[in-house]
Amino acid sequence: MDYTENIRSFFIVITMLVIGTICFIKIGTIDLHAILATGSILIPAVVVMGFLGQKIGEIVDNPKNRADADYKLAVLNALKKMDKSITLQELNEKLTKTVAEPDAPDSDNEEDVDV
Secondary structure, eight states, rough: OOHHHHHHHHHHHHEEEEEEEEHHHHOOSSHHHHHHHHHHHHHHHHHHHHHHHHHHHHHHHSOHHHHHHHHHEEEEHHHHHOOOOOOHHHHHHHHHHHHHOEEEEEOOOOOOOOO
């Protein structure tokens, strides 16, 4: 699932078509002046849109949810190797509870003091 190159290419091609068409229609003729004017606008736009397409492709290729699922499966496999009997649902509940309720410091000896 390598969408990075495809999305980057798509953004570059669409940018070239749109900006090139607009510039040639605006100038009205195809001559050296039109080509240079279009190129001076098109090159920075292609760089920016290519970078944007690259970043979007990286996000599509590496979503956070897949990374979390891989982590949970790795923990589950490690626990099974240690002969611990736990299901994926139990592991998910324990991890969710740990994230939802982090260890709070003990405050038995502290008193509320207004300053």
